[in-house]
Amino acid sequence: MCQVEEDYQHALGRADLPSASKKCVKCKEASAAVVIRAGDRYCRSCFQEFFIHKFRAVLGKTRVIFPGEKVLLAVSGGPSSCSMLRQVQEGLSHTAHKKLRFSPGLVYIDEGGAVGQSAEERRRTVAELQVVFRATGFPFHVVPLEQVLDLPASVVVPGASPSERPASAYKAAVDRFIQSDSSTRRTAPEETTAPDVQESHTHTLQRLIGSVKTLTARDDLLATLRQHLLVHTARSEGYSKLMLGDNCTRLAVKLLSSISLGRGAQLAQDTGFSDSRYGDVTSVRPMRDYSAKEIAFYNHMFSVPSVVTPGLDTKLQADFPSTVSTIYRTSEKLQTAARSSSAAHLSDRCLLCMCSLDTAAEKVSAFQATLISEQLSQTKSPAAPLNPGPRSAAPSGPSCCAAGAEDCGRAAGGGSCCSSAKEPQTGDLRSLLCYSCQLTVRDMSSVEHLPQYILSEAQRRQRRSQMREEITEFLLDDGDDGDEGD
Ligand SMILES: [Zn+2]
Ligand SMILES: [Zn+2]
Secondary structure, eight states, X not given: OHHHHHXXXXXXXXXXXXXXXXXXXXXXXXXXXXXXXXXXXXXXXXXXXXXXXXXXXXHHHHOOSOTTOEEEEEOOSSHHHHHHHHHHHHHHSTTOSSOXXXXXXXXXXXXXXXXXXXXXXXXXXXXXXXXXXXXXXXXXXXXXXXXXGGOOGGGGSOOOOOOOOOHHHHHHHHHHHHHHOOTTOOOOOOEEOOOOOOHHHHHHHHHHHHTBOSHHHHHHHHHHHHHHHHHHHHHHTTOSEEEOOOOHHHHHHHHHHHHHTTOGGGHHHHHSXXXXXTXXXXXXXXXXXXXXXXXXXXXXXXXXXOSSOOOHHHHHHTTXXXXXXXXXXHHHHHHHHHHGGGGSOTTSBOTTTOOBOOTTOTTOHHHHHHHHHHHHHTTTSOOOOSSOOTTSOOTTSOOOSSTXXXXXXXXXXXXXXXXXXXSOOHHHHHTTSOHHHHHHHHTBSOGGGSOHHHHHHHHHHHHHHHHHHHHHHHHHHHHHHHHHHO
16 A cells, blocks of 8 residues: 555656656647546646636536525635635636636634644644635635534524526526626625634534444544534525535545445435535535546646645545546436435435435335344333323423333432433434434444434424324324225
8 A cells, every 4th residue: 555655646746747758638739747547648738727627617517506606615625625616716717718607605614623633733724724715815714513512403404495496597697697797796705713612512522423433433423513514604604505525536435435334325415416405505516527636636736735634535546546437437327316315305304414214115124134133132121212202291301211111210219210301312313314324323322422403303303203193193094084985
């Protein structure tokens, strides 16, 4: 592996050295400076043109972002999102050939607290990014991940999506934008700097992350919390689009892990160009046609600064471009087949990742097998309902173990009851989660570490489904009567 990484470093170093024997495949005149894939050799200026064109082409072709729309760019400080930021800057400049017409803002989620960075390290990274952000002139927001602890439960409720706009609406929006466009449009950039992070919040966050036993599940949880915070920031700041820097290398890794985690049903939303599972805020991934290697070359040749070093997946995949593109092409094919899942009812969404619940199809063997083994291992303490039932007091009040059941002993001893609604058991949450989020939660030592907004929404859904069940019984009886009448 070391050998592979070294070669990669050499390749980067050589990037702008002309190789006399090879010509650019595009202009067929200049010497090639970059080899993206075998046979794809570009000179410096053709590579730049190719790179920039791809970005504007994907936005133009998909027509997901409307002219004048507020778009929040999630910039992690890594090469991919920093390259995305540069593309947006280039696209908005007056000299741009095909000008981008949306109104960008930037957000950085500071996850330092979750991964054990010192306050000093975090301040340094934020300061470095602020220099980059200020230079763009775009409004920006620095948000510590600790803020996830204060999110409202509405974050995990899909917003009302704007009704499907007809194709002509895009054209009309372009015309309107051009009419109102002038160089004085840009307002003074607003900065929202991070509020001071309370140490107790950092500890709570660390306890939450630390309660997850496996690395995969930890990454998964971290990604979920980050996404919730991004969506919340977009909503509260009035952005209707969230632009993510996922490149095709990362998406290929995500695709493989999604498959291994059983996220088959969500593949299209997880890796596609646009993702509308939150309803009112749509995520777009304009970098999904770029490989990590391509981005590294571009950033190196055109001095795009990045603050954070690339993650493990980028390094590991850097030298397997053909594998990555094969996987990636597979995901393209999956796209259409899985799209229908996005049309599922809004209330049947996973509590954590907001994808359509795939667990309703209980015949799925992997899911069924897990469920059965879970049930067998839990026969001693069957999962108590989150809300002990209609007869019990308010959910937050002291409740004894499910009404009518045996006393847990602890209540009598003055301690809190074991099925106190304040601390839902893992089993209770499970019905609200998709298969893969169930696996993540199963790896947690206790769900009580989950942020309050998730637990509150869990209780709300549990109560609602309980109510629905009671009503359904009623309705079914009615239906039977009707049948008899026929
Ligand atoms: Zn050329
Ligand atoms: Zn999920």
